[in-house]
């Protein structure tokens with residue numbers, strides 16, 4: 329091997345970074361390097377093209393993923409926008425229906441105490457609450473009317489009235505007075521315990537009593553004395569508890585039930601307490617010339633009306649005559665969407681609509697057992 333051959337072999341390592349085939353044969357004859365393809369300008373070009381192709385494919389795949397993601401986001405936003413628009417339309421329908429209901433109630437006599445109507449009036453109103461009105465978008469509207477003032481409000485009744493309510497359920501006077509005081513202490517804002525009541529010291533647990541209006545029967549169970557009398561061991565209402573639920577509410581400011589709209593459980597309790605005949609009261613509030621006479625005698629308006637029917641002593645002091653907390657539950661549905669407006673109508677509106685909306689569930693102001701059912705009712709499903 330001459331010097332020139334060795335130099336040429338050395339040169340073979342400079343360009344490629346690995347020994348050339350010729351160099352391999354010189355240093356170590358038979359090495360596998362000798363069988364590897366020799367890099368040529370053509371193969372380098374092919375390699376570069378392969379790399380470029382890979383880059384292009386990767387870029388196209390990335391672009392495809394981006395476009396797919398964008399399309400999905402766009403579709404979701406479009407669907408959400410459509411849902412919002414439809415829900416807004418249903419809400420407007422519900423507001424309109426509420427205005428119609430208020431206008432219909434305006435034909436009844438009303439004053440600061442409330443509106444004067446009876447159970448039959450409410451039934452007739454419910455049969456055709458919107459007087460033929462229907463929303464233009466083709467949605468279906470249903471209206472449910474009930475008079476919360478036909479029941480005793482556990483949040484507004486005074487201890488004396490609560491005591492009477494519990495006595496009506498067959499509870500002894502001493503125990504009824506204790507329950508009434510404990511309930512009043514739970515709902516009043518102060519921390520001064522009543523004679524038979526219970527404030528923070530009696531409970532010894534943070535957050536009890538709540539010192540605000542009751543929101544549910546589940547909460548009522550926490551009030552001292554109520555668990556054992558009104559609830560079964562599993563936390564559901566027992567027979568006495570169900571009787572209490574039938575005659576009471578957490579809504580409104582009605583300490584005394586409206587005699588004109590009270591249901592039979594209330595009338596029975598009043599009868600038991602005063603000796604009045606529930607059937608007589610029901611018969612007397614039946615409209616005489618309904619529906620032509622809107623000032624019919626079917627509504628008892630004061631103690632004088634009551635006296636005319638020979639009411640037993642003490643009845644007038646235990647009842648109210650006007651509806652001060654009408655509850656209107658309006659449900660609008662279209663396709664798979666539903667919107668519910670739960671409004672409490674109370675006296676104090678304008679001349680054209682003397683019943684004002686004092687609370688509505690879609691703003692989270694109505695609370696009744698269970699609270700979720702009343703408050704979370706503006707659902708779009």
Ligand SMILES: [Ca+2]
Pocket residue numbers: 512513514515516517518519520527537539
């Ligand atoms: Ca208190």
